[in-house]
Amino acid sequence: MTDSSYPVYGIILIQKGIIQDIILLESSLSISQAMSKFSQWHIIDYSDYYISPGLIDLNCRKEWESYSTMTKAALSGGTTFILEEPNFYNFSDGQSELYCDVGSVKIVTDNNIDSSDDNCLAYKAYLFQPCANIQILSNVDMLFQVADKKKMPVFIDPNLPDPRMLFMASPLRLEKAEDHKDKEVVNAGKAFAAAFADGESDEGSEEKEPSEAIRTVSLLEDEIETFKSPRDRISLENIAFLRLSDISKRSGGIEEPAVIEEVKTDIKNKRKGSHTIYDDLDMRIKENQKNIEVLCMAEANTYLGSGSTSFSGCSEREKPASRRRPPGLSINTAPKSTFTMDYTFFLANCPESWELQGIQMVLQKINSKTHVHFQNISSAVGINAIRQRSETHKNISCEIPAPHLFFNTQSIGKTDTRFKSFPPFRSASNFNLLWDLLKMRAITSISSQHVLIEPRHKALDTGSFQNALNGVCSAGLGLQAVWSTINIPITKTEQLEHYLVRISKWFSLHPAKILGLNNRGSISKGKYADFIVWNPYCRAEAEVCPEYQKVCPFVGKELFGRIEKVYVRGNLAYDSGQFNCCGMRVIDKNS
Numbered sequence: 001m002t003d004s005s006y007p008v009y010g011i012i013l014i015q016k017g018i019i020q021d022i023i024l025l026e027s028s029l030s031i032s033q034a035m036s037k038f039s040q041w042h043i044i045d046y047s048d049y050y051i052s053p054g055l056i057d058l059n060c061r062k063e064w065e066s067y068s069t070m071t072k073a074a075l076s077g078g079t080t081f082i083l084e085e086p087n088f089y090n091f092s093d094g095q096s097e098l099y100c101d102v103g104s105v106k107i108v109t110d111n112n113i114d115s116s117d118d119n120c121l122a123y124k125a126y127l128f129q130p131c132a133n134i135q136i137l138s139n140v141d142m143l144f145q146v147a148d149k150k151k152m153p154v155f156i157d158p159n160l161p162d163p164r165m166l167f168m169a170s171p172l173r174l175e176k177a178e179d180h181k182d183k184e185v186v187n188a189g190k191a192f193a194a195a196f197a198d199g200e201s202d203e204g205s206e207e208k209e210p211s212e213a214i215r216t217v218s219l220l221e222d223e224i225e226t227f228k229s230p231r232d233r234i235s236l237e238n239i240a241f242l243r244l245s246d247i248s249k250r251s252g253g254i255e256e257p258a259v260i261e262e263v264k265t266d267i268k269n270k271r272k273g274s275h276t277i278y279d280d281l282d283m284r285i286k287e288n289q290k291n292i293e294v295l296c297m298a299e300a301n302t303y304l305g306s307g308s309t310s311f312s313g314c315s316e317r318e319k320p321a322s323r324r325r326p327p328g329l330s331i332n333t334a335p336k337s338t339f340t341m342d343y344t345f346f347l348a349n350c351p352e353s354w355e356l357q358g359i360q361m362v363l364q365k366i367n368s369k370t371h372v373h374f375q376n377i378s379s380a381v382g383i384n385a386i387r388q389r390s391e392t393h394k395n396i397s398c399e400i401p402a403p404h405l406f407f408n409t410q411s412i413g414k415t416d417t418r419f420k421s422f423p424p425f426r427s428a429s430n431f432n433l434l435w436d437l438l439k440m441r442a443i444t445s446i447s448s449q450h451v452l453i454e455p456r457h458k459a460l461d462t463g464s465f466q467n468a469l470n471g472v473c474s475a476g477l478g479l480q481a482v483w484s485t486i487n488i489p490i491t492k493t494e495q496l497e498h499y500l501v502r503i504s505k506w507f508s509l510h511p512a513k514i515l516g517l518n519n520r521g522s523i524s525k526g527k528y529a530d531f532i533v534w535n536p537y538c539r540a541e542a543e544v545c546p547e548y549q550k551v552c553p554f555v556g557k558e559l560f561g562r563i564e565k566v567y568v569r570g571n572l573a574y575d576s577g578q579f580n581c582c583g584m585r586v587i588d589k590n591s
Helices: 031-037 067-076 140-150 163-169 221-225 236-250 257-274 277-289 293-304 343-348 352-365 380-390 428-439 478-487 493-515
Strands: 010-015 018-024 050-053 055-061 079-085 101-107 122-126 154-157 309-311 329-331 372-374 396-401 445-447 531-541 558-568 571-575
Touching: 050 493, 055 067, 055 396, 055 445, 055 478, 055 493, 067 079, 067 558, 067 571, 079 558, 122 140, 140 154, 140 352, 154 352, 277 380, 277 428, 352 372, 352 380, 380 396, 380 428, 396 493, 445 478, 445 493, 478 493, 478 558
Parallel strands: 055 079, 079 101, 101 122, 122 154, 154 372, 372 396, 396 445
Antiparallel strands: 010 018, 050 531, 309 329, 531 558, 558 571
16 A cells, blocks of 8 residues: 555445445454355455555567567566657558557657647657657757656657767667677777866877886776775865865965864764755765776776787897887787676766756756656666756656666676667666665656567677677566565565555656556555565566577576565456467557
8 A cells, every 4th residue: 555654454346347335354364264254255365465456567669579478477476557768760560469568669850740649648868869760859948848748758868978978889880780790899998088088089199209118008907906995085075175165275285274173063963963864865876976896897807908018128239110109119000808798898888967967958948737747768867967956846857767776887887788788787886876866766666678689689699798789688586686685685574665655656656646547556545456475585586588588688587576466457358378369559648
């Protein structure tokens, strides 16, 4: 029950697929007594399980799979409603059976903004072109006007990539899917774009003699380690020094000890509770922005992969072969490894600034009436910007994909292109901040962002992140993934019971409100009987359908939560591995 902080003991009365009433029972009342008391109803005993509302997935895309496969996988994980985005790559749209309910989102571009809605339930717009078949929307103001007039929610991918860095991350982005696997990437294996400041390039620059000794590896292993814990390294003295830069300017450059102590005392007092938990969150997010671990690792691996360097002396009579290179310097340029197979290089070219710039641009254009939902973001700093604006604008929201609350860069090995995704999986520190933002209600909902990319288009054989298509296969595993992560730090049953209710809000209630589905999203009188019957405390290896085995990153992972049965509009659609086809196309929010 979403109006309670903890699960409650009771009976749900269902008639013609609709919840007719909910009767709360005293814990002292036995099941036999309850069933006897309501003998006029056909009571099913689920007293050994928990019943949660069916999940609503606002971000799912079908590519190399049938509707039957996608909806079966979603249903087995408790999803009773999917909002489907149009295909990017594979347009073989054969009709097949639906096992859960499916609605459609319309991708709005500059060319179709005034066209008919085609029974869609929401609009979605991209500020950059994600693939050859999807066009951008440049007139965001016009979209908001049209959406307000038609009372349609707007979903936004706010990313504004740097073209050069985007090319380094996915140089074949605008090519046909068939051309990704075997096409050679020209001049993309020499450096990564993030190694150079904006406006600089490694191409066409003249080679100059060094004015000082050059280190063949710019960052040694022990130096790289210093970038892994920014929160521990930034002490009160460091913060005080930064604060003093402004004080010094105002006081003529004088930095008296008394002033330093005053600043340090002020900071200590703030940490003792004179400011809010959101102030502390803002500070930790700013500290995390200084974490350049990914860039450092990518740069270090660039040098390590460039080959060996040796030096030998020469006689005075010998003349150097070239003025550009010191005599006796021999460089073996045969690479030891290719950085295209290392996830850190892909991530180094997908910075947080992409998300933040687009979010800030959209937030400037939003009016008080527009319902805007941000998708395809994974940076804490971007989500925090949305949180800050939502304090005064109640109609904006954002989501995070469930896999991003289970995996981070520490989970990803070299050549594991199953994880190439947009938005990217970020660092462990960003991962922890995402959980803080979720618990502090800055993240409104959780989606699957499921995309099944065929194994040959994920470059599994070569391990090249540049050649692989974006997309993570995650249908039907989001609830268990998030619940499993919650179980790691929490051991008290009372706290876990509280999070069972919160999970229902993240996966069901809030998505229903965002999309305007008034008849779904919670166990409430008058709504559809969309239920999950499950045991949250059962632990087992993730059940991944055969079609997903090669590309799903959850294969072999042990997860909490076993889903026994799923009801869709009162119909038993899933029963311990057995499926009953009862899904339908939803073309109206009230249907």
